[in-house]
Amino acid sequence: MLRSRRVLLKNSQTNGWCAKTTRTEKKIIMTWLDHTGKFYFFTGKGGVGKTSLACATAVKLADAGKRVLLVSTDPASNLAQVFGIEIGSGVPTQIKGAENLSALNIDPEAAAMAYRAKIIDPVRENMPAKVVKDMEEQLSGACTTEIAAFDEFTTLLTDDEHTRQYDHIIFDTAPTGHTLRLMKLPAAWSAFIENNKSGASCLGPLAGLEKQKERYSQAVHVLANPEQTRLVLVTRPEPAALREADRTRGELESLGIKNQWLIVNGMMPETTSSDPLAHAMRERGKNALDAMPEGLKALSTDMVELQGHNLIGIAAIRALLNPENSDHAASIDQSPPSIEEPSLSVLVEEIAQQGNGLIMVMGKGGVGKTTIAAAIAVELAARGEQVHLTTTDPAAHVEQLIDEAPENLQVDRIDPEAETKRYSEHVLASKGKDLDEQGRKVLEEDLRSPCTEEVAVFHAFSRVIRESSKKFVVVDTAPTGHTLLLLDATGSYHREVVRSLGDKSGKVTTPMMRLQDPKQTKMLLVTLPETTPVLEAAQLQDDLRRAGIEPWAWVINASLAAAGPTDPLLVQRAAAEVKQIEAVKQDYAKRIAIVPWQKDEPVGVERLSSIARQNTPETVSKTS
Amino acid sequence: MSYPATTIEVFDPPMCCSTGVCGTDVDPQLSRFASDLAWLKEQGVSVRRYNMAQEPQAFMDNEQVKSAVNQTEGAALPAIVLNGRLISQGVYPTREQLTTLMQSANPAPASVSLTPANQEQGGGCCGPEGCC
Numbered sequence: 001m002l003r004s005r006r007v008l009l010k011n012s013q014t015n016g017w018c019a020k021t022t023r024t025e026k027k028i029i030m031t032w033l034d035h036t037g038k039f040y041f042f043t044g045k046g047g048v049g050k051t052s053l054a055c056a057t058a059v060k061l062a063d064a065g066k067r068v069l070l071v072s073t074d075p076a077s078n079l080a081q082v083f084g085i086e087i088g089s090g091v092p093t094q095i096k097g098a099e100n101l102s103a104l105n106i107d108p109e110a111a112a113m114a115y116r117a118k119i120i121d122p123v124r125e126n127m128p129a130k131v132v133k134d135m136e137e138q139l140s141g142a143c144t145t146e147i148a149a150f151d152e153f154t155t156l157l158t159d160d161e162h163t164r165q166y167d168h169i170i171f172d173t174a175p176t177g178h179t180l181r182l183m184k185l186p187a188a189w190s191a192f193i194e195n196n197k198s199g200a201s202c203l204g205p206l207a208g209l210e211k212q213k214e215r216y217s218q219a220v221h222v223l224a225n226p227e228q229t230r231l232v233l234v235t236r237p238e239p240a241a242l243r244e245a246d247r248t249r250g251e252l253e254s255l256g257i258k259n260q261w262l263i264v265n266g267m268m269p270e271t272t273s274s275d276p277l278a279h280a281m282r283e284r285g286k287n288a289l290d291a292m293p294e295g296l297k298a299l300s301t302d303m304v305e306l307q308g309h310n311l312i313g314i315a316a317i318r319a320l321l322n323p324e325n326s327d328h329a330a331s332i333d334q335s336p337p338s339i340e341e342p343s344l345s346v347l348v349e350e351i352a353q354q355g356n357g358l359i360m361v362m363g364k365g366g367v368g369k370t371t372i373a374a375a376i377a378v379e380l381a382a383r384g385e386q387v388h389l390t391t392t393d394p395a396a397h398v399e400q401l402i403d404e405a406p407e408n409l410q411v412d413r414i415d416p417e418a419e420t421k422r423y424s425e426h427v428l429a430s431k432g433k434d435l436d437e438q439g440r441k442v443l444e445e446d447l448r449s450p451c452t453e454e455v456a457v458f459h460a461f462s463r464v465i466r467e468s469s470k471k472f473v474v475v476d477t478a479p480t481g482h483t484l485l486l487l488d489a490t491g492s493y494h495r496e497v498v499r500s501l502g503d504k505s506g507k508v509t510t511p512m513m514r515l516q517d518p519k520q521t522k523m524l525l526v527t528l529p530e531t532t533p534v535l536e537a538a539q540l541q542d543d544l545r546r547a548g549i550e551p552w553a554w555v556i557n558a559s560l561a562a563a564g565p566t567d568p569l570l571v572q573r574a575a576a577e578v579k580q581i582e583a584v585k586q587d588y589a590k591r592i593a594i595v596p597w598q599k600d601e602p603v604g605v606e607r608l609s610s611i612a613r614q615n616t617p618e619t620v621s622k623t624s
Numbered sequence: 625m626s627y628p629a630t631t632i633e634v635f636d637p638p639m640c641c642s643t644g645v646c647g648t649d650v651d652p653q654l655s656r657f658a659s660d661l662a663w664l665k666e667q668g669v670s671v672r673r674y675n676m677a678q679e680p681q682a683f684m685d686n687e688q689v690k691s692a693v694n695q696t697e698g699a700a701l702p703a704i705v706l707n708g709r710l711i712s713q714g715v716y717p718t719r720e721q722l723t724t725l726m727q728s729a730n731p732a733p734a735s736v737s738l739t740p741a742n743q744e745q746g747g748g749c750c751g752p753e754g755c756c
Contacts, residue, residue, distance in 0.1 A: 119677070119678065119680060120680065122680070122681060122684075123680040123681065123683070123684055126684055126690070126694075127680065127683070127684075127693065127694070128693065128694055128697045128698060130697045130698055131638070131676065131693060131697065131698040134637065134638040134676075134677075134698060135638040135676060135677050135680065137638075138638040138639055138640055138677040139638075139640075139677055141640050143640060144640070427650050431650040431651075431652040431655070432652065432655065434652060435652060435655055435656055435659070436656075436659065438659035438662060438663065439652075439655045439656045439658070439659035439660075440655070440659075441659070442655050442658040442659045442662065443650075443652075443655035443658075446655075451640075
């Protein structure tokens with residue numbers, strides 16, 4: 001039974017160009033807002049507008065008198081950028097301009113630090129410094145970090161005492177891969193505690209875990225109860241985002257989360273202009289929606305149109321769902337900016353000269369990391385280099401971009417499930433070979449711990465890094481938050497190796513050391529010419545520098561300004577890009593390349609390769 | 625042979641989990657020892673395991689363990705406490721060694737009236753450097 005109610009969210013004043021269009025007034029209906037239960041989850045592929053819509057929903061409900069807590073579970077949260085204030089982790093921050101609204105970041109690093117302090121502080125004075133340092137290191141690994149954040153998450157879901165003062169808790173989640181993992185953990189950990197009899201795990205001694213187990217299974221129930229939890233899948237009218245939304249729908253449905261809604265965000269509205277870009281954009285959106293996966297069609301669906309401006313600040317956020325109050329009218333008479341920056345081909349040229357190496361493509365979700373990584377890989381391969389293109393993003397679709405890879409281009413992905421299996425088998429075959437049956441059983445049991453996945457993925461990542469001393473390895477990374485955690489694991493592995501080898505550590509090269517070596521590794525930060533992705537990339541750059549890694553170049557992707565639009569809405573967006581492009585050039589990047597918005601979906605070897613070649617007239621004229 | 629009134633406490637060094645699967649390397653010794661402990665349980669021994677990185681308070685509460693850890697800067701771990709007496713430091717005993725230890729703690733085959741472990745703390749011959 002279809003319950004689909006497609007509604008166009010009219011936003012004329014916001015866009016400031018309604019005089020030129022002939023659209024009819026439609027009543028705004030935001031059906032996802034009719035959930036009376038406590039929990040909303042906003043999820044979807046990176047860059048689809050989860051944060052904007054979660055924030056707008058939170059403000060809307062708070063304005064209606066509800067007491068709302070907005071929680072970001074993204075390790076690279078954007079709430080601070082949206083509201084323009086520091087957002088607390090651990091203690092919620094009251095949002096200025098929305099009386100009933102508080103916001104909170106679940107910051108895995110901060111959660112892990114608090115977790116460490118809780119355990120270590122009581123004994124710190126009474127134990128030798130060396131022992132305390134060992135404890136700190138043992139509690140700094142990937143799984144401690146994950147567990148600490150996860151603990152905070154389940155507390156919010158289950159601890160009524162803690163959250164009684166709120167009518168709604170709205171979760172703005174990290175991009176898909178990270179979020180699916182978070183949502184699956186309560187079930188995974190309660191099953192593990194149930195089945196493991198050997199006495200200890202990363203969570204602590206299993207004997208003391210009854211309380212946790214109860215909390216985790218309670219969390220599973222809360223998520224699955226439609227009266228309590230509504231999941232809002234946010235998507236763009238783009239094939240990749242729709243596919244990812246559908247996959248998320250399926251996986252969360254199998255966890256019992258059935259109260260699901262869909263918001264298609266950023267649809268190019270109908271226009272009377274003759275701009276071929278605008279028509280191509282609308283066409284691409286319509287085609288994507290026509291080919292929408294069946295599973296999504298069955299969901300209640302709302303539509304939110306493309307906005308002319310960046311959704312930063314509480315006024316812009318509030319206006320998104322209250323267009324009648326918008327004072328964000330922009331000038332209609334903007335002329336399209338002209339942008340002249342080097343194309344991606346300039347970077348590829350320089351990369352190719354090195355002969356081998358690791359190219360890590362990083363950035364916020366949805367900025368086109370996969371496209372840029374694939375374009376670079378395809379172009380390097382076309383130059384005859386041996387290339388391996390892979391991704392650390394559990395939700396990425398890098399293989400789907402490349403129809404027929406040439407022989408010298410290997411395309412695959414680091415699949416957490418497959419890697420966990422591979423790692424477990426390897427450990428059992430090597431470390432387990434001299435154990436008796438019972439010993440092997442104990443090892444097997446521990447390997448079934450949800451922690452193993454974190455470790456296995458890290459080992460796979462290390463393997464890929466090593467490979468780059470012989471050929472080109474292009475890594476499309478997961479969205480920032482997930483990637484930061486992976487780098488953090490790489491750092492703590494490095495410290496652990498150095499600690500355990502002591503004087504002999506000078507002889508080994510850890511994956512971290514390879515990442516820090518500019519001769520071996522080039523980090524590319526990809527961004528859209530929009531406020532949030534630029535800020536996120538800038539923060540990522542700071543994080544990398546703190547880890548001793550210097551980003552090599554910035555790529556500004558999908559620039560409308562570089563594509564030369566004439567449609568008023570697109571011109572408005574293009575004009576807003578200029579400030580961001582300047583900021584990247586002046587404040588952040590050592591090298592820069594700009595990739596214009598593509599009229600055709602950038603898939604297939606031909607189109608991808610052309611992204612890494614086009615743009616400057618000289619390179620365009622070259623035949624391939 | 626069974627050892628119904630015997631209590632063994634293992635004080636592990638700081639580690640993520642009991643087999644090390646989530647650390648930099650898996651130590652097969654840890655799996656072997658975990659299975660030896662499971663075997664001891666089957667013999668009726670009561671087994672309790674403390675990880676320094678998870679329950680450091682247990683290390684503080686046991687005077688012998690606390691002072692051994694302090695004097696050796698942690699090298700005394702893993703420490704094994706049998707019926708309240710610190711009997712091994714710095715290594716995971718093999719199953720044979722464990723068997724010998726059990727037998728020494730249970731001289732009479734059917735002795736069931738040993739004092740509970742926690743009341744015996746502090747006594748015995750074991751200095752901080754280990755003995756017995």
